[in-house]
Amino acid sequence: MARPLHNLVKKEAPWKWDTKEQEAFQGLKDAITNAPVLCHADPAKPYFLETDASGAALGSILSQQQEDGCLHPLGFLSESFKGAEQNYDMHDKELLAIICSFEYWHIFLEGTAHPITVFTDHWNLEYWKESRTFNLCHAQWHLLLAGYNFQIVYCPGKQSSKPDALSCQSDHANVPPANQTMLPEPVFANIALVLPEKELQRCIESSLDQDKSLEEILQFLQNKSKALPSIKCAFKDYQMEARLLFYQGRIVVPDIGTLQTDLLRIFHNSPLAGHPGRQCTLELTHLYQGNLFLFSQM
Structure with a gap:
C-alpha cells in the first residue's frame, strides 16, 4: 500500500x-x-481466540465480533517459552499456546454463554479433545481445559498472520491484509449440511483396518519400538492421532467402498466449491484447509 x-x-x-x-x-x-480497534469484552457475545506458536514463543489474540461484522481485539498475548517448554515438539507448543491463552484470559473465558472458537494453524489439534490416550502432561492439560466451553477450528497458516506476528518476527512480505468480515449465518448452515465432519471422521476410522494397502503401516505404528530401522525410515511420516492415520499432517482416506468418491462429492457439491470440474475438484480436495486429505491408492 x-x-x-x-x-x-x-x-x-x-x-x-x-x-x-x-x-x-x-x-x-x-x-x-x-481498522478494527480494541473493544471492551461483552459477556453476551461469543469469544474468538486466535493462537500460534513458533520455535521460541507463543502468541494469541482474544476477539469478539462487533456490529460492523468484523472481529475486534480485546487483548493480545506474546510470551517466550521457558525451560523445558522450548524442547516441546510443535504439536505440544501449539497446544501450550491455547493453554496459556485460557489461563491468561480466564476472567473472560470461564463460564461463557457461548462456546469459545479457538483458531489454530495445526490441523491435528482439532481432534485433540477426542483423544483417549495421554501422557501425564496432556492429562493435566485436559483437566485444565475441562472447565472451558470451547471448540478448536483449523485455520491455515496463511490466514492466521495476526497471532503469527506475535509469536515470531514478521517477514515483511508485501501482502494485503485479508478481509475479516464474518461469513453470514446461511453460509455456515450450508457448510454444516454438506460437510458432516464427525460422520466422515467415523467412516474413515472404521475403514482403516479394511484397506490392505495400509495394513503394514498400521502394524508398524502399533509396534514402532520393535520395527527395523529400514521400516522406521520408510514410515517415519505416518502417525496415529485421535484414531486417524496422518501422513505429513494430512488425513489418509482408505480406499474402501465409496468413501473416497463420497469425499469428492462433498467437495464438488458444496455451495462454496462452485461446482468445479474434475481436475479442480481433485485439487480442491488436496488443497482444502492446508492439504487436508490424502487418498490411498491414488
Whole structure:
C-alpha cells in the first residue's frame, strides 16, 4: 500500500506527487483510522481466540465480533517459552499456546454463554479433545481445559498472520491484509449440511483396518519400538492421532467402498466449491484447509 510513497523518497528519485501517490496516502489514512480497534469484552457475545506458536514463543489474540461484522481485539498475548517448554515438539507448543491463552484470559473465558472458537494453524489439534490416550502432561492439560466451553477450528497458516506476528518476527512480505468480515449465518448452515465432519471422521476410522494397502503401516505404528530401522525410515511420516492415520499432517482416506468418491462429492457439491470440474475438484480436495486429505491408492 505504501510502496508509491517509499519510492518517492528514494535517493535521487524525482519528486512527483501524482494520482498513485495520493491514493496511497489516502489508503494509509483510511487503514489507520478504520481498522478494527480494541473493544471492551461483552459477556453476551461469543469469544474468538486466535493462537500460534513458533520455535521460541507463543502468541494469541482474544476477539469478539462487533456490529460492523468484523472481529475486534480485546487483548493480545506474546510470551517466550521457558525451560523445558522450548524442547516441546510443535504439536505440544501449539497446544501450550491455547493453554496459556485460557489461563491468561480466564476472567473472560470461564463460564461463557457461548462456546469459545479457538483458531489454530495445526490441523491435528482439532481432534485433540477426542483423544483417549495421554501422557501425564496432556492429562493435566485436559483437566485444565475441562472447565472451558470451547471448540478448536483449523485455520491455515496463511490466514492466521495476526497471532503469527506475535509469536515470531514478521517477514515483511508485501501482502494485503485479508478481509475479516464474518461469513453470514446461511453460509455456515450450508457448510454444516454438506460437510458432516464427525460422520466422515467415523467412516474413515472404521475403514482403516479394511484397506490392505495400509495394513503394514498400521502394524508398524502399533509396534514402532520393535520395527527395523529400514521400516522406521520408510514410515517415519505416518502417525496415529485421535484414531486417524496422518501422513505429513494430512488425513489418509482408505480406499474402501465409496468413501473416497463420497469425499469428492462433498467437495464438488458444496455451495462454496462452485461446482468445479474434475481436475479442480481433485485439487480442491488436496488443497482444502492446508492439504487436508490424502487418498490411498491414488
